[in-house]
Amino acid sequence: MQAASSFVNIAAYKFVTFDDTAEKRAAFLEQCQSLGLKGTVLLSPEGINLFLAGTRAAIDGFLSWLRSDARFADIEVKESLSDDQPFNKMLVKLKREIITMKHPLIKPEEGRAPAVDAETLKRWLDQGHDDAGKPVVMMDTRNAFEVDVGTFDNTLDYRIEKFSEFPDVVAQQKDALADKTVVTFCTGGIRCEKAAIHMKNIGYDSVYQLEGGILKYFEKVGGAHYTGDCFVFDHRTALNPQLEPSSVSLTCPACKSVVSPREQLSPAFVAGKSCPHC
Structure with a gap:
């Protein structure tokens, strides 16, 4: 069993010309899977965006590997800790933009x-x-x-x-x-x-x-x-200013699913009775 706060969660991105995304996708996936990481990595001609979680050693190993590519040697990382793994799977996706604005790619x-x-x-x-x-x-x-x-x-x-x-x-x-x-x-x-x-x-x-x-x-x-708090796109739902998971998400009493703030806006959400997962 993992010790309390044993998962390191990182969020990082860098806008940089990245023309070989298709060739690099398999290498990213293999590296993340070999380290037991879960989360999402987006590869785009305009750069990289990632949200990953794993042990301290696994995260450090991934960042060392990533920074061995000169394009990402100076990538900045935001870190937080959690008791549990906030992601269900490991995905590496190819995207036209790492954040979609539908304007010419910004460099x-x-x-x-x-x-x-x-x-x-x-x-x-x-x-x-x-x-x-x-x-x-x-x-x-x-x-x-x-x-x-x-x-x-x-x-x-x-x-x-x-x-x-x-x-x-x-x-x-x-x-x-x-x-x-x-x-x-x-x-x-x-x-x-x-x-x-x-x-x-x-x-x-x-x-x-x-x-x-x-x-x-x-x-x-x-x-x-x-x-x-600050909404985050994983099972923690939101972090407080101490970078700790907050209580913004709710648990549906009917089906026991976690209901995010976005899902709470759904017509299918009735506080204390039902949610979009039911």
Whole structure:
């Protein structure tokens, strides 16, 4: 039996030209399976995105193997711990985009949007403005059901249902935000990086991405200026600012299935009676 908190959960991504995804898929799958890892790895011409869980030794072994490829030598990883394995299987998928925006592939190696780290952002939010004196506006790039689990205080939430809606929505807000410093954010950094690059491309003058997303912010400074938990796409459902599984998910009394916040929005969910799994 695994000891308490014996599973290391990692989330990582990197935008980088990755033209040999089809050739590399089998190698990724073999490496993950040989180490007993579970989760999902997405391979795309614009980079890599992964969510994996396993023992400390297995995770370290995978990261050592991954970083032996020069393209991923500097990949940043967000970590959390759990008592149980949060994934059921191991998948390696080929995708056109590692996060779907349905715009031309973004290549941050040709120029990233500026990033702000957690400590600097907290200081800006504490003082109410950035270092140039401009008001700071937080912009959530996640889907509406994720925002409902938790988000930064006074954030811009456009109630999008999928990330591909973001470009049209944000284009409509450019004039209203012209005199503000906008900080885009998401769970682990991938959506807000792509969002910030797109915003720079369409003429936003002062836009930053939150480096490492909400999870890195929690790791570095805790939950200051944030209300609620952070939705994650595994069986833990959500993490609190201490990066511990929260109690956001519910157990259906009828079928004993775990009901995620998204599933709780379904018409088939009746609190205390039934759920979409029944």
